[in-house]
Amino acid sequence: METKSRPTETILNVDQVHKTYQDVRSLFRKSALTITALNRVSLEIKRGEVFGLVGASGSGKTTLARLVLKLEEFEAGSIRFNETEIRNLKGKDLKAFRRKVQLIPQDPYQSLNPYLSIHDTLLEPLSIHKIGSRDTRTKIISQSLEAAGLNPAEDFFTRYPHQLSGGQRQRAAIARALVLKPEFMIADEPTSMLDASISFNIFRLLIKIQKSQKVTFLFITHDLAAARFFCDRIAVIYQGDIVESGTTEKVIQDPKSEYTRALIRAQPKFSFAKTTRPT
Amino acid sequence: MTLLEVENLSIAYQTRGGVSLAVDAASFSLEKGKSLGIVGESGCGKTTIGMGLLRLLPENGIIQDGKVLFEGQDLLQISEDEMRTIRWKKISMIFQAAMNAWNPVQRVGEQIVEAIRIHYPDYSRDRAVKEVEDLYQLVDIPRNRLFNYPHEYSGGMKQRAIIAMALTCHPDLIIADEPTTALDVIVQDQIIQKIKEIQKELSIAVIFISHDIGMVAEVCHDIMVMYKGKIVEVGKREEVFVTPMHPYTKSLLSSYLTLDGVFDFEDKANETVCQPDTIIDSHICGYIQHCQEADSSCLREAPRWQEITPTHKALCRLCK
Amino acid sequence: MLKALARKSHTLERFLEGWSLFYENTVGRIGLFLLLFFALMAVCSYIPPLIDPMYHPMTGVDPEVFRSTPPSPTHWLGTDNIGRDLLSQLLTGARIAFLVGITAAFMSIVFGTLIGMIAGYAGKVLDSLLMRFADMIMVMPSLLVVLLLSSLFGQLNIWIIVLLISLFRWPGIARVIRAQTLSLKQRPFIDMARVAGASHLRIVFRHILPNVLPMALLYMTFRVTSAIIVEAALAFLGFGDPNTVSWGMMLQWVWKTGHMFQAPYWLLPPGICISLITLSFYMMGRAMEEVLDPRLRKEEQRI
Incomplete structure (x- = not known):
């Protein structure tokens, strides 16, 4: 499939994963309604690539992220991370897995504990995994904050989430994901709550991190343009089904499924202005 | 012909910390049948301008200075009763997340019929229903969905019904404030195209407020960029995009x-x-x-x- | 200086912010001043016995008085039927009211918050079990049960009464804290803590507890009110600790010695004090509720 010389080792393998939600039974409805969030979804992510999962809200893309992060259970199929099935991970193995997989959340404000300072927020993963002495921890925290573009790091140590701007909060959330030096990062609509000018800088930052730290990214978005900018390969998900996947260019220039075509058609058009590919 | 002329409009909010200026001496004008887009990030004052034009500011909002001339009449000088006749009939609006504004226990069509009969008391019910049917055709909602409840509509349909509602009194100006937030890309595009189409067809003037410059560019002839309460650039769409x-x-x-x-x-x-x-x-x-x-x-x-x-x-x- | 310090400490900053909101609230201010007045009374209760042993609320008897006397220069509020000073009894009553109210409320907060957090966080079977248990206690007529217990075991020590009150008063708090925990559990920062590998214990105590604490403290003010009332009721009915002077005990003595209608100077002060102290805690609670109300807070954030 891949012609370019790209590392071909598989880091994440999602195989025939099925997930349903039960609607609460009410007085008027005898049987519980079952909603299929993911319908036998399969995908494969290679080490070092940026994989985009594109879909509308309610398409199941966030559910998939939650399953991969082992925040929820699923009914059927398997998810293998580094050839290890994550379904039955417990105790030590689960902790080791948590160290390797991190999340960049959608809403940076809601995902930072309002009662913890930025320093304490970043310290937490380190103390959970018992990494480093006190001094090395401080060093790791500084490095992560600076890598996320919060300079100088010490200025942010004693600040609390509500004292930061939206962009700074998202950078703090990224820094938290970086402290454990994960192999695999999931970014769940990392910019949907931010203004356009800020979100572009966050993209730039993510690309920089991806290149410098050789992290594999699963990038979840509703924005095809952002996916094209950021991803090597994408999969389009619609109502719990993956309708199309392939290299980004191929999917966008030669869409096979009707939904992908509709998605491309719905993108704003700017016939009156000139555009260039970003570098 | 100039429909709306805003001169030196300043709006401030009274807060616990003192008075904060949300819109600082904004001046702009809008021709009949044209569309104007206001872009800026959250908190730049774009929604405040829209609300200020209709005099629908929250209680702590104060219009400090300026004129809003609509067909030559200063909207800031007239009484609240006169203003009420202008809202809906002359200027109507589509709010942010307006689709959640439907009363969940009343049929959507019924709510629009009611709105029509408030503004035109001499209309019979049948005539009002006929009117709503025509509007539904305009916004592409099947006629048989007319008397469904809001929860039976999809998000996009609810929003289109809101547009129908805004058109009930054949206004000269519609203020649309982020009319497509919380909708999917495809539905968003449909709504935008609909607004554009109706704007052209009925030659209604539109003020389109959005944080998304791309969205604004699709609908509007003119674009106005706001930053921290100030208008910083005004121009035709092509001018702003090609030579900002x-x-x-x-x-x-x-x-x-x-x-x-x-x-x-x-x-x-x-x-x-x-x-x-x-x-x-x-x-x-x-x-x-x-x-x-x-x-x-x-x-x-x-x-x-x-x-x-x-x-x-x-x-x-x-x-x- | 306080402001500079506040920038350093988040908790202090929040506190100052809440404080200014609280102080603007008239109801809260009245409650606070009333409460300060009672606190002053409680502190002053140590003074009269120092002046003259005859002012001791329990054992001090004025040798010249053999029946209840109205207010006089030596006894500002008068004496009871055996010549004990009513003012010093009233002052000591304030101390006991604080003691009973605050310890009982604090204990019920500890029980309620712990059980509420555990039930809300664990969910499923444990949640159902704990909550049904809470329901059972909630519907029990607590006063009646305490009366039964004390008639079984004779006179109860004041600390046993405090313990009993707190054991009957946690379910309400547990329900509120559980509801808050349920909504907190859905917040992304809890997911983030899980992704970081945090244990359940860590999540509950480091992430959920600080977030429910303000609510727990708010409920504490309401619980103080109910604890004081229950203690007064028990004492009045004759099931109080006979070795303490509480306002309820004072009322019981008035009634038992048949002075209900003969000695208003004896009956009214403790009655008024019970009403006012419960009112003051209640008013403070209401004002605090307004400070903590998320809808009001949102208005603040909009600035």
């Missing part, structure tokens, strides 16, 4: 991702760069801390309006 003048507009455009990449505009940037860390005077340009082009004179003098073409102007000292 204000550094803030440039940063907005260069950070907008389209499917085909980023915008390529003519940048006549001034090379001297100065990055001040403190604002010395509140009269100086509000964008100075982020501006890539500001020089030391920006620190001393207030920005001035620079006319680039008769239709295109920017609030910046450096534009020539």
Whole structure:
């Protein structure tokens, strides 16, 4: 499939994963309604690539992220991370897995504990995994904050989430994901709550991190343009089904499924202005 | 013919911390049947302008100064009763997340019929229903869905019904404030195309408020960029996108991702760069801390309006 | 200086912010001043016995008085039927009211918050079990049960009464804290803590507890009110600790010695004090509720 010389080792393998939600039974409805969030979804992510999962809200893309992060259970199929099935991970193995997989959340404000300072927020993963002495921890925290573009790091140590701007909060959330030096990062609509000018800088930052730290990214978005900018390969998900996947260019220039075509058609058009590919 | 002329409109909010200026001396005008887009990030005052035009500001909002001339009449001087006849009949609105404003226990069609009969008491029920049917055809909702409850509608349909509602009294101006937030890309596009179509067909003037410059560009003839309560650039769509003048507009455009990449505009940037860390005077340009082009004179003098073409102007000292 | 310090400490900053909101609230201010007045009374209760042993609320008897006397220069509020000073009894009553109210409320807060957090966080079977248990206690007529217990075991020590009150008063708090925990559990920062590998214990105590604490403290003010009332009722009915002077005990003595209608100077002060102290805690609670109300807070954030 891949012609370019790209590392071909598989880091994440999602195989025939099925997930349903039960609607609460009410007085008027005898049987519980079952909603299929993911319908036998399969995908494969290679080490070092940026994989985009594109879909509308309610398409199941966030559910998939939650399953991969082992925040929820699923009914059927398997998810293998580094050839290890994550379904039955417990105790030590689960902790080791948590160290390797991190999340960049959608809403940076809601995902930072309002009662913890930025320093304490970043310290937490380190103390959970018992990494480093006190001094090395401080060093790791500084490095992560600076890598996320919060300079100088010490200025942010004693600040609390509500004292930061939206962009700074998202950078703090990224820094938290970086402290454990994960192999695999999931970014769940990392910019949907931010203004356009800020979100572009966050993209730039993510690309920089991806290149410098050789992290594999699963990038979840509703924005095809952002996916094209950021991803090597994408999969389009619609109502719990993956309708199309392939290299980004191929999917966008030669869409096979009707939904992908509709998605491309719905993108704003700017016939009156000139555009260039970003570098 | 000029439909709306806003002069020096200043709106402030009374807060616990004192009075904060949300809109600072905004002036603009809108021709009949044309559309104007207001863009800016959250908190720049764009929603406040929309609400201010209709005099629907929250209780702590104060219109400090200015004129809003609508068909030659100053809306800020007339009584609340007169204003009520102008709202809906002459100027109607589509609010942010308006689709959640439907009363969940009343049929959607019924709610629109009611609205019509409030404004036209002499209409019979049948005539009002007929009117709603015509409007539904205009916004592409099947007639048999007329008397469904709101929860039986999809998000896009609810929003289209809101548009139908806004059209009930054949207004001359519609103010649409982020009419597509919380909708999917495809539905969003449908709504935008519908607004555009109706605007053309009925030649209604539209003020389209959005944080998304791409969205605004699709609908509007003219674009107005706002930053921290000030209008910083006004121009025709093509002018703003091809030759943006204000550094803030440039940063907005260069950070907008389209499917085909980023915008390529003519940048006549001034090379001297100065990055001040403190604002010395509140009269100086509000964008100075982020501006890539500001020089030391920006620190001393207030920005001035620079006319680039008769239709295109920017609030910046450096534009020539 | 306080402001500079506040910038350093988040908790202090929040506190100052809440405080200014609280102080603007008239109801809260009245409650606070009333409460300060009672606190002053409680502190002053140590003074009269120092002046003269005859002012001791329990054992001090004025040798010249053999029946209840109205207010006089030596006894500002008068004496009871055996010549004990009513003012010093009233002052000591304030101390006991604080003691009973605050310890009982604090204990019920500890029980309620712990059980509420555990039930809300664990969910499923444990949640159902704990909550049904809470329901059972909630519907029990607590006063009646305490009366039964004390008639079984004779006179109860004041600390046993405090313990009993707190054991009957946690379910309400547990329900509120559980509801808050349920909504907190859905917040992304809890997911983030899980992704970081945090244990359940860590999540509950480091992430959920600080977030429910303000609510727990708010409920504490309401619980103080109910604890004081229950203690007064028990004492009045004759099931109080006979070795303490509480306002309820004072009322019981008035009634038992048949002075209900003969000695208003004896009956009214403790009655008024019970009403006012419960009112003051209640008013403070209401004002605090307004400070903590998320809808009001949102208005603040909009600035």
